[in-house]
Structure formats: C-alpha cells, structure tokens
Amino acid sequence: MKNWSLASRILASVLAVVTSSLVFLSISVAGFTRFEVTERLDNSLQEVAERLEFVISAVSQVPNGGSVARLPDVGPRTLAYQIVDQSGHVLLRSQNAPVTPFVSTNRTGFYDSPKFRIYVTHSTSSTNDILVGEPTFHRREALRRATLISVLPMLVFLPIVWLLVHWIVRRALRPLTDLQAEIRKRGDRNLEPIGRLALPEELSTILTAVNSLLTRLKKALSTERAFAANAAHELRNPIGALLAQTQMLRDQSVDTDARERSARIAQQVRALGRTVEKLLQLSRASSGIALQGERFDLLPVLEILADEFRGSIEQVAVIRLSHPGMEHLFIDGDMDAAGILFRNLIENAVRHGTPSEPITITATPDRTVSVENAGPILGNAKLAELKEPFVRGENPRVEGSGLGLAIAATIAEQMGAKLILLSPRPTKIDGFSAQVHFLQSAVPEQS
Secondary structure, three states: OOOOHHHHHHHHHHHHHHHHHHHHHHHHHHHHHHHHHHHHHHHHHHHHHHHHHHHHHHHHHOOOOOOOEEEOOOOOOOOOOEEEEOOEEEEEEEEEOOOOOOOOOOOEEEEOOOEEEEEEEEEEOOOOEEEEEEEEEHHHHHHHHHHHHHHHHHHHHHHHHHHHHHHHHHHHHHHHHHHHHHHOEOOOOEEOOOOOOOOOOHHHHHHHHHHHHHHHHHHHHHEEEEHHHHHHHHHHHHHHHHHHHHHHHHHHHHOOHHHHHHHHHHHHHHHHHHHHHHHHHHHHOOHHHHHHHOOHHHHHHHHHHHHHOOOOOOOOOOEEOOOOOOOEEEEEHHHHHHHHHHHHHHHHHHHHOOOOEEEEEEOOOEEEEEEEEEOOOOOHHHHHHHOOOOOOOOOOOOOOOOOHHHHHHHHHHOOOEEEEEEEEOOOOOOOOEEEEEOOOOOOOOOO
16 A cells, blocks of 8 residues: 555545445344244244144044145245154145155154254144144244344445545545645745645645745845846956966967966866856756747747857867758746746857767757767666756866756747757767757747
8 A cells, every 4th residue: 555545545444334334234133034024923833833833633634544635725935833743643734735744753843854944843732743843944034034134234334435535535636635735836946835725724834834935935045046147247257357367378378287287277277267157047947937929930039049159269079960851949937037047058058069070959840859979878777867967978178067958958948948958869879968858939020
C-alpha cells in the first residue's frame, strides 16, 4: 500500500472491515437460522406424534395390521407416520410411509435415515410406538431457503455499502484534495499564501503552517534574488575598470613574464565578468521576465544572435542558421527574455562544441528551435542535471559558471515552452542538441 492514495487506503480498510463483518455476520445468521429451523421442524414432528395418539384406538379394530391410511393431497413433502407394535410389525402407516419401520428401535427420540428425519415416541394408551418421519430433501430445502432469505440481503447490500463508503470517503477528503491543488500551484514564481478554504479543524492547522512556510520562503527567495542582482550590478563597473587597467598594464609592460601574467589576469577577469552577467540573467529570469505576453517574431532575434557570435573575436566556430520554408515564427513572451534564452544556448554550444564543426541553429514549422554542436556524448544522468544551476559539463578544461542551461530552462518554462536536451544529436552519433518547443501562438501567424 506504499503507493496508494489516502482515499484508497481508507476505502480498502473500511471495506475490508465491513466485508469481514458482513461475512462473519452471514455465517452466524446462517448457523442460527439452521438451528432455529431444525428446532421448529423437530417440534412439528413431536407435535404430530402426540396428536396421533387417537389413532391407537383404531388399530385394535384391525386384526391383521398392516393397514394403509389413505390421506388426500399427499405429496413428496408430506409427513409420514407409522404405528408399530412391540415386535416391530407395522400395524398402520400413511400411504407415503415405507412398509417396514423407519428405524428398528422403540426408544423415544429423533433419528436420521437416508430419506427421513424420524421422531419415535411410545404410546401412553397402549404398547405400540408412534413413528413420524419428515422427508430429508424437504428439510434440506427448507433449511436452504431459510438460510438464503436471511443471508442473501446482506450479500446484496455489500455493493451498496461499497458505493456509500466510497462516496462518503471521497466527500470527506475533498477539502484535502482542494488543499493539495492549491499547494501544487505554488512555486518559485508563486509563493502567495493560500486563501481561505472550507477545511476541517485537522487541516486548518496544516494550512496555517503551509502559509507560514510560504511567507518565510518568499522572503528568503526575494532576499536572495535581490542580493544576487545588486551584487552582480555593483560588480559590473569595477570588473570593467579592472579589465581595462589590466589590459593597459599588459600593453605598457616590457617584461614578457609580466605581460603573460597580465594576460592571465585579464582572462580571469573576463570569466568573472561572464559569471556576473550570468547572475544578472538568472536574477532576471527568476523574477519572471518572460511572463510578459507580448507577441513577436523570433526569427530576427535568432539572426541577430547568429551575426553577433559570427563577429565575436573569441568565436572560431561556424554559426549556421536555417529556417527552411519559414519567413516568420511568432511566439508569445518577452523578446529580451528570448534573446537571453538563445544566447545562453549558443554560448553553451560554442564553449562545449568541436571548433572544427559548425554550430547549427534550426527553426522548423512545428515551432521547434534547436541549437546543436558536435562533441562527446553525455550520459542520461548528466543530461538530467544540466538544467540545475551551477551544474557544468563533463569537460573540466571548458570554462563556465554552470548557469547557462539553468537560465534557458527557467525562461523556456515561463514562456510555456519545453526545453529538451539530447545527446547524441538526432541522426548523428555524437554531439549535443538543445531543442525548444514553443506552444501554438494564440494569435494566428501572419504571412
């Protein structure tokens, strides 16, 4: 039951108890019914035997005995009787009784034979015995009918019990389902307290605790984002000044060793600057920049980014942009956020791709934009981690902050798109592919 829902557990437990109780009750009622019916039928045999006492006087008028009393409407279920003398000779019998005694005994009591349930009693007015028999199949039929009449309603009522318990449990747990739905709506971009719900007392305390947690979490995240944004913003100017001074020092130095050290310092300062820029982008992405719903054409943004990377001094790979059969790709979101998204994907391809192989940016009519690069294959476990902040690729020689794909994934989610990471590339045996699938635009695209 580890993976069962709470409602299923309650339903299973209650129904198990109810079913077991009904089964036990049915068995008990069946046993009690059989006992009562058997007792009543035995009393009927005894009563008939006592009322046959008057027949004894008629036997004395039958000199040879063995007479048969013809009774009207005698059927297979009718009681049979015999008047037997001390020597075991049947003096008088009903037409449905055998010619020989039911049992060869004159002791008072109840006896069973294959075909009859017999009661034997001694006559108080003579030396003869009175034997009364009930057909066995009639008694069994009576017991079976009585048992079914008492047990069958319980078995029929069991599905009704299941439906009632199911309805009651689902209704009782509906407030918990509502609370669960409200909690699921909360995330890093929605940490507002949950409003008033019609909850029982046990769940009201949980709602209070959840709202308190959301408030503290919202404050902590706001403080963290504000710190990251302010720190990154404040560091940009000093880093730029430091980089300029380092480059001047490198250019003015006549010592070769000093020039090399200045170059390494400038390289580290550039890496620090890129990390600061990534922190600013992450802060903007976390703040919900891409939640704005304006509509724009994505293809010009991709063309600008491709041209920018082609003209970069550090860029040595070839950037290829293709959108066969497409003149426009309208999407809903923020243009700046989309630029940040694909800038990070292209930077990731540039850093981790093979310099001798081109980087391809492809837009297809199914509203998918893919950025692919050649390179070693990444394992599935690593692919699953790359969308998390500060997770870097498997090549330790490649510099990076581990924030690019996390920023891209955050912006894609806000824009209602889906970022899929693949390795190897589709139709290839190596490399890496980042595919962004956009939803259909709410406004028809213009030709």
